[in-house]
Amino acid sequence: AQTVTQSQPEMSVQEAETVTLSCTYDTSESDYYLFWYKQPPSRQMILVIRQEAYKQQNATENRFSVNFQKAAKSFSLKISDSQLGDAAMYFCAYIPDGKGGSEKLVFGKGTKLTVNP
């Protein structure tokens, strides 16, 4: 089954603190893409970070980093030095049919992140 599970419907963090959002997925492919997207209220979906499964090194983008555990099929997002502008729905997504196919995305249900001042 092509599924993405985000077990935390809501999370909150204090400004300047660190928060980790969890994600697990299911695939039989060996090479695929994984993503975290951010969707602020009433605004469009924005790519936060992406990981290619064949790369062992975890991706980082400024304050955002991932912990990719391929064997466990786990892909968590860490946000450091949280800012008020980080408040949004965060969606974990992956391409279950690997590279070279449709590359359609399968999304989790999302985690709503609140940042408290």
Next chain:
Amino acid sequence: DTGVSQDPRHKITKRGQNVTFRCDPISEHNRLYWYRQTLGQGPEFLTYFQNEAQLEKSRLLSDRFSAERPKGSFSTLEIQRTEQGDSAMYLCASSIAGMGTQYFGPGTRLLVL
């Protein structure tokens, strides 16, 4: 690069009416995807194009839905005889085949009364 654009941003219609949405992808992107997002859920894949060819349709896409990308540039998604269950956000995304990353437009929010 102006990003992916969608029109209209909001649409309110009465049950049974037809509606059409437009998506303009990033100009050099050869792939275009449509997704539907209902409240509290992640987006779900509907269909995608590579250039002008529609290569896959989800079983979510009933026969009341049709999508086109006539010249491999913009795309339209039409819903005929709308039902209240069609109320959702319709998202368009574009990418370059093989690169994986999709860039999303702002979406069209449809409300069927």
